[in-house]
Amino acid sequence: MKKTSLLVGTALVLLSTAAGAETLRWGLAGDAMTLDPHAQNEGVTIMIQSQMMEPLVSRAPTGELEPTLATSWRVKEGDPNTWVFSLREGVTFHDGATFDSEDVVFSFERAMSPQSQMRGLIASVAEVRATGPYEVEITTKGPNPILPTALVSILMMDKDWVEANDAEVPQDVASGEVTFAAVNVNGTGAYELVSRELDTRTVMTRNEEYWGRDTFPMAVSEIVFTPIANPATRVAALLSGELDFVQDVPVQDIERVRQTPGFEIATGVENRAVFFGLNVADTLERGGGENPLADVRVRRAMNMAIDREAIQRVVMRGQSVPAGVIMPPFVDGWSEELNAYPAPDPEAAKALLAEAGYPDGFEIQLDCPNDRYINDEAICQAAVGMLGRIGIDVALNAMPKAQFFPMVNGLESDFYMLGWGVPSYDSEYMFNFLYHTRNEAYGSWNNTRYSNPELDAMIEGIAQEIDLEKRAAMVDEMWAMVKEDMVYVPIHHQMLNWAIRDSYDIDVDPDNQARMKYFGLK
Incomplete structure (x- = not known):
């Protein structure tokens, strides 16, 4: 098969036209x-x-x-x-x-x-x-x-x-x-x-x-x-x-x-949610010691501190859909009720932190990509300020995805941003990768260290359940479980804006x- 080469310099400009846009x-x-x-x-x-x-x-x-x-x-x-x-x-x-x-x-x-x-x-x-x-x-x-x-x-x-x-x-x-x-x-x-x-x-x-x-x-x-x-x-x-x-x-x-x-701008809602992952294990990766994120009250306080609508309005300029669950709306199992999120309430969040034993907050690092999601670093910067209002002192560590993903997937982060698309359009894909106890077969993107044997059994079960009504009920129960455990803090679903000639x-x-x-x- 004959192959053609193309040499392109950075400054080279080839104007495309309807007659020859190749x-x-x-x-x-x-x-x-x-x-x-x-x-x-x-x-x-x-x-x-x-x-x-x-x-x-x-x-x-x-x-x-x-x-x-x-x-x-x-x-x-x-x-x-x-x-x-x-x-x-x-x-x-x-x-x-x-x-x-x-x-x-x-x-x-x-x-x-x-x-x-x-x-x-x-x-x-x-x-x-x-x-x-x-x-x-x-x-x-x-x-x-x-x-x-x-x-x-x-x-x-x-x-x-x-x-x-x-x-x-x-x-x-x-x-x-x-x-x-x-x-x-x-x-x-x-x-x-x-x-x-x-x-x-x-x-x-x-x-x-x-x-x-x-x-x-x-x-x-x-x-x-x-x-x-x-x-x-x-x-x-x-x-x-x-x-x-x-x-x-x-x-x-x-x-x-x-x-x-x-030029034209083509738009649409993306089949992707953007969220923060939290290390829920007993000890921190950085510095060791007691891990505040292991307490669900701390995770709920962080969820209450995030002002999703402010991020939508100021950071995203309207180009996002605030989310209360990390499942995109295209995915089987999504519902308006499940997607509900709390209004930001710094005082209630502070009270939860105090109840968990952190009345003065704590320090933590947020790891964030700066070349993967729409305005990813700016979202993380906004979250730093929001969490600061409830006493959590967050140091932002932003980096290119080539360094970010190996670090996060190597379990070297306690608090990180992640975006997740669902090519199967099915909840099993999300549970399989993000919630199942991490092992050779499952949980390869579960960098939270979350482990729930009951949920694991259900995850493996829905992959085999052929009674669709029963399967849907299982999926609903599973989402209720993980939302209660607050392993991830949802932010929003992205809007897509493609610019093309x-x-x-x-x-x-x-x-x-x-x-x-x-x-x-x-």
Whole structure:
């Protein structure tokens, strides 16, 4: 397959027009952490990878499940523990190798390995086996009625390519390890990797032999992705013509971009909640000693101190939806009642702190990313002031996500910001990753040290419950339990504001996953 190279300088400006808008210069605050599809379960990372690699099942920008490398799926007759997936025939990897069931089995086994950060998505899977060159069976540890929704982020790799390049084990991102699969890609996706400079630039070119070439618009022939951490610089690059698409327009610049000829702002509520995580163990990570956050009265006091509507009004300039639960409204189980949050009440919060034995408050550090969520550092700064009003002296430690996520996921933080999207649109995904006791199969993002054996059993139970009415009742009970325990302090659901040249025809994806193959021209 012939591949074209694209050399792009920072100052290069290629004006897009409706007649020839082929090169899309895309800017975002942060970069993908790796190109290894099983090494890091993080939104931007998966988004960049997904331009080049594909799962069996995807979500369209509308949120609906759609066939991708699998054309159909069903529960096996007579065996409620097994799903049968029919694979798409005639698909090739970028190097021309044929995609088949052997690659699927290999990819799942790699994604299920102890080193994989994706294993929690498929914790219910017991075995994946090929039953023909274009058919696989996935057997779960019990009936799993929502299995297909859990597969949208499990990307397929070419078994022979991985083995030939000694990349069988997923990359250890936290340790700084660099592997062949971390910087190279051989996928089946709509775009192929041309070049990759971490935190500088990633260039991709359209795969003209893509199986969906005549199905999707695929107006973009080349993608130049440039992470620009500074929001002012990012917007300036957009308005000067150096960028065509900015996925995270700062709220203070929305109107300016909207009023600039040649650009449009596409908006929508994101399938993501932003919240604070709290170390609820008996001792602090930093300095050891007694941990105030282990007392639920302290956690409730902190929840009462956060003025969500002030954050919405002042920090987010209206571009957020205040939240009383960390579940986005797209997720099965969400309700207005569950999403209720307390009005800020510093005096009542102080009384709770005094009752817990902290009448003079305490000191703690808040760890926060500064290039991942919309106005993330500014939200943390606002929270520092709000908590200060009830006597909690918070030191803010903001850093790029490349350092932030390994630190937090390495259990090195007592108090941290996190945002969580739910690609399955199901509560089980949240409980699995964020609330289950942390072990090899579950709780890989439960950095709170929270452990509730009763809840653990229910989490594992809803993954297998096929009585949907009973399952819904279990989900309601589980959310009531965790809201009472106040393991996380919810802040809000983000609004999405995508800025793009007005020659493009796009729909905002609630998962904030820009899928370039869907981009068309007007």
